[in-house]
Amino acid sequence: MSKLLEVTGVNKSYQSGGSPFQALSDVHLSIERGEIVVILGPSGSGKSTLLNAIGGVDQVDDGEIHVAGEDITRFHDNNLVDYRREKVGFVFQMYNLIPNLTVYENIELTSHISKSPLDIDELIHAVGLKGMADRFPRELSGGQQQRVSIARAIVRKPELLLCDEPTGALDSSTSKEILSLIHQMNQKYNTTVLIITHDQGITEMADRIITLKDGRVESDVKNEQPVLPERMEG
Ligand SMILES: Nc1ncnc2c1ncn2[C@@H]1O[C@H](COP(=O)(O)OP(=O)(O)OP(=O)(O)O)[C@@H](O)[C@H]1O
Ligand SMILES: [Mg+2]
Numbered sequence: 001m002s003k004l005l006e007v008t009g010v011n012k013s014y015q016s017g018g019s020p021f022q023a024l025s026d027v028h029l030s031i032e033r034g035e036i037v038v039i040l041g042p043s044g045s046g047k048s049t050l051l052n053a054i055g056g057v058d059q060v061d062d063g064e065i066h067v068a069g070e071d072i073t074r075f076h077d078n079n080l081v082d083y084r085r086e087k088v089g090f091v092f093q094m095y096n097l098i099p100n101l102t103v104y105e106n107i108e109l110t111s112h113i114s115k116s117p118l119d120i121d122e123l124i125h126a127v128g129l130k131g132m133a134d135r136f137p138r139e140l141s142g143g144q145q146q147r148v149s150i151a152r153a154i155v156r157k158p159e160l161l162l163c164d165e166p167t168g169a170l171d172s173s174t175s176k177e178i179l180s181l182i183h184q185m186n187q188k189y190n191t192t193v194l195i196i197t198h199d200q201g202i203t204e205m206a207d208r209i210i211t212l213k214d215g216r217v218e219s220d221v222k223n224e225q226p227v228l229p230e231r232m233e234g
Contacts, residue, residue, distance in 0.1 A: 004159060004192045005031040005054065010063030012049055012215075023049045024060065025215040031208075033159075036186055036193045036226070038203050041212035047196045048164055050212065054194070055088050055162050056080045068159060085113045089153030089161045089191075091182075093168035095145040097137040097152075104133040107151045114156035126188070127151045127181055143174035147181060154185050161185065163195045167202070179205055179229035204232045 012024040023046045031037055041047050052058040054065060056072050064071045072083055097106050104120060111117035124133050127147040137145050146166060153161055163182065167175035183205060186193050195202060203209045204227040211218045 002033050003030055004033040004035075004068060005029075006064075006066040007050075007054070008064045008066075010050075010053065010060050010065065012046075012053060012058070012060045023215050024053070027063070027212075027215070027217055029210055029217060029220060031192060031194070033192055034186070034190045035207045036183065036195070036205065037208045037210060038206035039194060039196045039210050039212060040198075040200070040203065041218075043198070045212040046215040047212055049215075051162050051164055051194065051196055054160070055090060056083045085110075086156070087159050089156065089158035091146070091149050091153050091161065091163040091166045093165040095137070095142075095149040097145055097148055099137055102134050102136055103129060103140070103148050106137070106148055107155050110152065111155045116157070118155050118157060120151075120155065123151050123155055126184070128177075141174075142170055143177060146170065146174075146178050150178070150181055150185065154189065154191065157189055157191075159192060161191045161193045163193065165196055165198070167197070167199065175199075175202075176229050176232060179232070183229050201232060205229045 007027055007029045010024055010027040013020040013022045027050060039047050049058065053060050060073055065073050067087060075083060101109065103124065107120050107123065111120060124130060127150055129144060129147055167178050170178060179202060182193060185191055206223050207226055208220065208222050210220045
């Protein structure tokens with residue numbers, strides 16, 4: 001395996017009201033290509049801040065974030081736009097689909113940005129939504145909407161799939177199906193996956209578990225025997 005992501009000495013503070021608040025403190029981590037990494041930590045520990053920094057959505061104060069060998073903290077705006085388009089797919093807790101576009105159109109929306117996007121009909125099939133291409137988001141369950149958002153994130157074949165509480169709004173059996181789908185996408189396209197969660201159960205499927213506390217990496221542990229999501233307990 002080769003290294004895809006390396007975060008070194010990252011600090012980030014927010015200026016809220018009078019005094020600055022340190023959301024990330026000297027964060028170091030590195031992730032291999034093809035790994036599934038789960039980031040755990042209490043509310044406010046900096047998980048989303050870290051994910052957004054890695055996704056090139058937010059700036060950090062200092063430190064470096066190398067993705068595929070390039071330090072994205074040095075990128076100018078147009079490099080960052082290209083980076084987000086070409087290298088990263090995002091999945092959020094609230095699916096963020098466009099309500100007046102169909103399943104097909106939601107996925108198609110960003111596909112043209114890629115030089116070699118996945119075939120949309122095939123992808124709709126792969127995420128378990130065969131026959132639903134022409135439905136609108138309101139005609140789908142939460143789990144089905146999350147499948148669309150995963151398809152949308154993956155259609156450009158990003159190297160990094162960043163998921164911020166992807167199962168936060170789903171019941172436990174639907175959560176497992178969604179995690180299973182993320183796992184399948186990881187296997188099929190060798191997509192490196194970072195999943196933020198509050199759910200300790202999700203750590204079973206991870207190759208590695210990173211815990212944040214007060215903006216610092218508290219632990220970074222390899223899981224020697226990841227379990228397939230469909231076999232996970234809970
Ligand atoms: N735009 C902002 N302005 C000021 N403070 C912020 C901002 N965004 C986040 N914070 C603060 O930074 C800290 C980390 O926030 P972050 O969203 O990264 O936490 P989190 O670990 O994702 O929490 P949760 O599990 O609740 O989503 C929190 O204390 C939060 O209040
Ligand atoms: Mg968060």
